[in-house]
Amino acid sequence: GSLLQPCRFHHYDQSNRLLISRLFQPMNLREDRVIGLEGRSADMTCKSQRLMLQLGLIHPASPGCYHYLPYTVRAMEKLVKVIDEEMQTIGGQKINMPCLSLGDLWKTSNRWDMMGKELFRLKDRHNVEYCLGPTHEEAITELIASQGNISYKQLPLLMYQITRKFRDEAKPRFGLLRGREFYMKDMYTFDVNEEAAQKTYNTVCSAYSSLFGKLGLKFVKVEADTGSIGGTMSHEFHLPAQIGEDRLLICPGCSFAANLETMKVNETNCLDGTSCPKCSEKMTEAKGIEVGHTFYLGTKYSYIFSASYNNTHNKPVVAEMGCFGLGVSRILAASIEVLSTEDSIRWPRRIAPYQVCIIPPKKSSKEEAAINFAEDLYDTITETLTPLKGEVLLDDRSHLTIGKRFKDADKLGYPYVVVAGKKLLEDPHHFEMWCQNTGETLFLPKEGILEFLSKTSTVL
Secondary structure, eight states: OGGGSOOTTSSBOTTOOBBGGGSOOOGGGSTTOOOOOOSOGGGOOSHHHHHHHHTTSEEEEETTEEEEOHHHHHHHHHHHHHHHHHHHHTTOEEOOOOSEEEHHHHHHTTHHHHTGGGSEEEEOTTOOEEEEOSOOHHHHHHHHHTTOSEEGGGOSEEEEEEEEEEOOOSSOBTGGGBOSEEEEEEEEEEESSHHHHHHHHHHHHHHHHHHHHHTTOOOEEEEOOOTTTOOSEEEEEEEEOTTOSEEEEEOSSSSOEEEHHHHHHTGGGSGGGTBOTTTOOBOEEEEEEEEEEEEEEETHHHHHHTOEEEOTTSOEEEOEEEEEEEEHHHHHHHHHHHHOOSSSOOOOGGGOSOSEEEEOOOTTSTTGGGHHHHHHHHHHHHHHOGGGTTOEEEOOOTTSOHHHHHHHHHHHTOSEEEEOOGGGGSSSOOEEEEETTTTEEEEEOHHHHHHHHHTOOOOO
């Protein structure tokens, strides 16, 4: 019997409605404290960091490390699902490797010393050296090598994970854009030869383009340096943004684009560093936030760790490799950076923490009778529009005016905000609906709201 009783701490009410007053929010956002955006602005060097901290989406734990609070976790989980869809569409198989990586692996590849102070190192009680993995080339190659010579029929092999990574940044900054602990999707591919590996490389790059398209994010793919990962070819995916730490050169004449660092390295074909090496047109400079990086590795790691496959003649051949990273927490913060206004968050709509916020009238106001319309609309949406179950919030803080609660909803960036106000007391009854991502306002009856929201796709 007692198991069926509603828990008074649960964030649903007895009618099974998700209530804003019951959601966990930091002290400065609770109850009747309407969200204000003043505060320690001096410490916050970019829009996404400032908004995420002030609106209670993240909370600092230590330099470069943050607690992800409920709204952020919901958005992250949706983003992970969209990434999973793209990776599995191209044949990716999801695995999970330990964050704790054996120092000997890194010494075998010579990266133990090469990585310098950026590698978090530790020793266990037996004096064995480990690091907290910033990336997993060594681990995955050793895993594949441990299986003996796999058959050519199993290739291409695309293995990926989405896990926490660690980098001992000298100066962590920009919130989730440059931290010491972060989420990354890293995929490692194994192919029979260079031609097949190139094909796989292009397939993964296309999946990245598709991902950013689905999120509605404008991106630039640029030629890049291989850095400490190594290999013979590399591309970066950037979201153009003023606070971006990378300087990009983009050709308006053809599709060529490159990181300025790479252009300086390969300056032989490049007139004064600003002419396109493909079509000689003058290139324009932009700043970008790097959100993805792809590498064609060749046999750099597979040779060292003996990751081989048996060819058609049953002879062992060293596999050709690629590795492909996506900064998951960085994509989340970078999308807020590029889509938001100075004081209101805007999310890629598909991954917004909640899709709909319904604001009933204030208690004891002239419109109080409209509260039943708001509750009825909530119940009908969640009962009839299956994709929106668990995606609708009721702002039950009815001691606050509609205006104050709308201000909160605007700042938190719910894609759709439905206000149950005075127009419901007129005939015909109309709700006021704000589409936050387009800025449009609609006055619709209940049936009109349902029809509009039935076309809304979210991440299930």
